[in-house]
Amino acid sequence: xxxxxxxxxxxxxxxxxxxxxxxxxxxxxxxxxxxxxxxxxxxxxxxxxxxxxxxxxxxxxxxxxxxxxxxxxxxxxxxxxxxxxxxxxxxxxxxxxxxxxxxxxxxxxxxxxxxxxxxxxxxxxxxxxxxxxxxxxxxxxxxxxxxxxxxxxxxxxxxxxxxxxxxxxxxxxxxxxxxxxxxxxxxxxxxxxxxxxxxxxxxxxxxxxxxxxxxxxxxxxxxxxxxxxxxxxxxxxxxxxxx
Amino acid sequence: xxxxxxxxxxxxxxxxxxxxxxxxxxxxxxxxxxxxxxxxxxxxxxxxxxxxxxxxxxxxxxxxxxxxxxxxxxxxxxxxxxxxxxxxxxxxxxxxxxxxxxxxxxxxxxxxxxxxxxxxxxxxxxxxxxxxxxxxxxxxxxxxxxxxxxxxxxxxxxxxxxxxxxxxxxxxxxxxxxxxxxxxxxxxxxxxxxxxxxxxxxxxxxxxxxxxxxxxxxxxxxxxxxxxxxxxxxxxxxxxxxxxxxxxxxxxxxxxxxxxxxxxxxxxxxxxxxxxxxxxxxxxxxxxxxxxxxxxxxxxxxxxxxxxxxxxxxxxxxxxxxxxxxxxxxxxxxxxxxxxxxxxxxxxxxxxxxxxxxxxxxxxxxxxxxxxxxxxxxxxxxxxxxxxxxxxxxxxxxxxxxxxxxxxxxxxxxxxxxxxxxxxxxxxxxxxxxxxxxxxxxxxxx
Ligand SMILES: Cc1cc2nc3c(=O)[nH]c(=O)nc-3n(C[C@H](O)[C@H](O)[C@H](O)COP(=O)(O)OP(=O)(O)OC[C@H]3O[C@@H](n4cnc5c(N)ncnc54)[C@H](O)[C@@H]3O)c2cc1C
Numbered sequence: 001x002x003x004x005x006x007x008x009x010x011x012x013x014x015x016x017x018x019x020x021x022x023x024x025x026x027x028x029x030x031x032x033x034x035x036x037x038x039x040x041x042x043x044x045x046x047x048x049x050x051x052x053x054x055x056x057x058x059x060x061x062x063x064x065x066x067x068x069x070x071x072x073x074x075x076x077x078x079x080x081x082x083x084x085x086x087x088x089x090x091x092x093x094x095x096x097x098x099x100x101x102x103x104x105x106x107x108x109x110x111x112x113x114x115x116x117x118x119x120x121x122x123x124x125x126x127x128x129x130x131x132x133x134x135x136x137x138x139x140x141x142x143x144x145x146x147x148x149x150x151x152x153x154x155x156x157x158x159x160x161x162x163x164x165x166x167x168x169x170x171x172x173x174x175x176x177x178x179x180x181x182x183x184x185x186x187x188x189x190x191x192x193x194x195x196x197x198x199x200x201x202x203x204x205x206x207x208x209x210x211x212x213x214x215x216x217x218x219x220x221x222x223x224x225x226x227x228x229x230x231x232x233x234x235x236x237x238x239x240x241x242x243x
Numbered sequence: 244x245x246x247x248x249x250x251x252x253x254x255x256x257x258x259x260x261x262x263x264x265x266x267x268x269x270x271x272x273x274x275x276x277x278x279x280x281x282x283x284x285x286x287x288x289x290x291x292x293x294x295x296x297x298x299x300x301x302x303x304x305x306x307x308x309x310x311x312x313x314x315x316x317x318x319x320x321x322x323x324x325x326x327x328x329x330x331x332x333x334x335x336x337x338x339x340x341x342x343x344x345x346x347x348x349x350x351x352x353x354x355x356x357x358x359x360x361x362x363x364x365x366x367x368x369x370x371x372x373x374x375x376x377x378x379x380x381x382x383x384x385x386x387x388x389x390x391x392x393x394x395x396x397x398x399x400x401x402x403x404x405x406x407x408x409x410x411x412x413x414x415x416x417x418x419x420x421x422x423x424x425x426x427x428x429x430x431x432x433x434x435x436x437x438x439x440x441x442x443x444x445x446x447x448x449x450x451x452x453x454x455x456x457x458x459x460x461x462x463x464x465x466x467x468x469x470x471x472x473x474x475x476x477x478x479x480x481x482x483x484x485x486x487x488x489x490x491x492x493x494x495x496x497x498x499x500x501x502x503x504x505x506x507x508x509x510x511x512x513x514x515x516x517x518x519x520x521x522x523x524x525x526x527x528x529x530x531x532x533x534x535x536x537x538x539x540x541x542x543x544x545x546x547x548x549x550x551x552x553x554x555x556x557x558x559x560x561x562x563x564x565x566x567x568x569x570x571x572x573x574x575x576x577x578x579x580x581x582x583x584x585x586x587x588x589x590x591x592x593x594x595x596x597x598x599x600x601x602x603x604x605x606x607x608x609x610x611x612x613x614x615x616x617x618x619x620x621x622x623x624x625x626x627x628x629x630x631x632x633x634x635x636x637x638x639x640x641x642x643x644x645x646x647x648x649x650x651x652x653x654x655x656x657x658x659x660x661x662x663x664x665x666x667x668x669x670x671x672x673x674x675x676x677x678x679x680x681x682x683x684x685x686x687x688x689x
Binding site for chain 1: 263269
């Protein structure tokens with residue numbers, strides 16, 4: 001049976017992804033800071049889908065522990081997916097370096113730190129798939145969330161470079177740009193229903209994307225075009241907008 | 244997030260702040276932060292029982308915690324829906340001990356309404372099959388209760404419409420099955436007397452219910468189709484079904500994508516139903532073996548059929564009368580058919596004996612039918628309530644959106660005791676709904 005490592009397994013999106021891959025008979029390695037909170041999900045996956053699910057302590061911000069974390073896994077997963085992220089609060093992050101650092105380190109540094117380790121392993125074995133969940137917020141900095149956006153922009157660039165490099169070793173890298181998703185992280189926000197995806201839709205899109213070895217997927221197709229428009233607004237106009 | 248929410252009847256619609264939780268500490272946090280909140284499952288109660296200024300969605304608290312497939316014991320978090328459970332248990336030869344007419348309800352909702360199925364007369368309501376459960380009370384503490392442990396909390400939670408607290412975990416017994424099929428029998432009854440006689444005659448069947456025509460008058464008053472069934476044995480299946488007796492062929496679901504203008508369901512589709520249920524069944528009796536889904540959940544094949552009643556929404560009127568009140572049943576049914584406002588079809592069932600504090604079932608006949616919301620409807624239903632009360636019956640809280648508080652307090656003998664227990668566990672009345680305020684179970688403080 002194939003297996004998938006889910007980094008940041010306690011989010012709503014991660015739960016949906018775990019269930020989708022378990023349904024397709026993948027064994028699931030769930031990694032998160034608080035593994036006790038994942039015990040229910042572990043049982044759930046095993047009972048519902050008859051697969052094996054294991055729990056592994058992982059802290060995205062403890063970069064130095066990442067290599068040891070990966071070595072300690074019971075097996076090398078066929079697919080590694082990085083789901084973790086931290087939205088944070090833009091205004092707070094403007095004044096408070098702790099908040100800014102947390103946003104940058106969780107969304108960028110931490111992701112690079114762990115995926116570097118995974119990439120080395122996959123490159124040497126000449127197989128494997130890496131999936132990174134980035135964000136449309138990384139496509140152009142906006143005043144409302146540019147710290148988060150810039151970290152995600154860095155992550156998106158990292159993934160495309162990694163894809164370029166690993167292509168030559170037979171390893172595939174897929175970037176996911178989910179757009180708005182209904183999760184606990186966003187439940188206090190007023191999201192436009194038409195533009196917002198359910199976590200299950202994200203999981204379904206990731207499954208399909210992996211099957212077809214897509215490079216970049218947008219969960220709702222029109223996000224690609226929305227971002228295209230946003231990216232083509234000339235800077236002298238864009239800077240005047242309140243986005 | 245502030246949302247427009249309504250339950251299955253699309254009446255009433257309110258503005259509500261809904262929050263979800265995936266861990267127990269998040270739930271405690273919500274309870275502490277928000278006085279005045281109510282648990283909400285999948286919104287399949289018809290009226291206002293799970294609506295309030297704040298609601299706590301359980302849908303993300305949906306993990307299966309244990310499934311003993313040797314002994315048929317299932318343990319899960321409260322937000323899981325019955326269809327998800329069926330997907331896991333049926334292939335292993337188990338079934339829900341009690342199921343309502345839709346599988347899109349949560350386990351929390353099943354307990355809070357203490358739901359009944361077509362088998363109430365033999366197997367009771369959902370609470371009869373619970374081993375134990377956890378309830379998070381008004382102070383945010385998790386209490387484990389069962390018929391033998393904190394029994395007052397247990398019985399006030401079964402059918403208690405979320406007012407004792409948030410049910411978070413339930414362990415219950417399943418029922419063994421050999422196949423995913425039902426051997427059913429459909430029998431035409433010419434009128435109300437005949438269908439009641441048939442219920443008597445077929446009372447040994449595990450599952451029974453009748454579709455009853457509410458519009459016919461005269462000799463055909465109460466004409467109906469009684470449907471009874473048993474879980475089929477492998478020998479009763481045909482060759483194709485026998486190849487994998489515990490799995491069903493996959494089907495596509497139809498959906499009604501938007502609200503129909505209200506006349507549609509009242510004329511066209513009602514006539515279609517009429518045709519389907521009466522004229523297609525030319526024979527007096529039909530016997531066949533069908534998958535469990537159309538037998539238990541005939542309406543689930545059409546997702547969102549509730550939108551067929553249009554924007555104003557509808558209420559479902561479900562009452563129960565004691566067994567000896569057959570005349571009462573006829574009287575009320577006649578009032579409904581004379582008025583001609585109700586749905587063409589109603590569901591008639593027989594309940595068995597049940598001792599309970601606040602759950603709906605009592606030994607007798609229960610009738611349920613839809614009324615599209617229109618001018619004059621509520622006064623008319625108030626008149627029916629008076630009759631129900633006179634005949635010693637009561638109204639199902641899970642379907643109610645409009646009952647007057649006196650009717651509730653007079654018709655539920657356990658109401659006072661129930662309210663006391665609620666006050667004890669639901670300190671400061673943190674859990675309250677539009678319904679509990681309307682019925683004054685959680686009276687608004689002056
Ligand atoms: C088509 C259809 C057919 C039906 N047939 C039947 C039937 O045959 N028999 C029957 O008994 N019922 C029937 N019902 C009613 C339905 O079973 C109940 O209303 C059920 O409670 C709905 O569950 P829900 O998860 O949607 O909860 P909701 O509708 O969201 O809530 C219902 C009640 O449960 C409470 N609640 C929900 N979750 C929790 C929790 N975790 N902790 C505490 N309280 C909670 C709410 O506060 C509310 O009072 C039917 C409904 C439909 C739409």
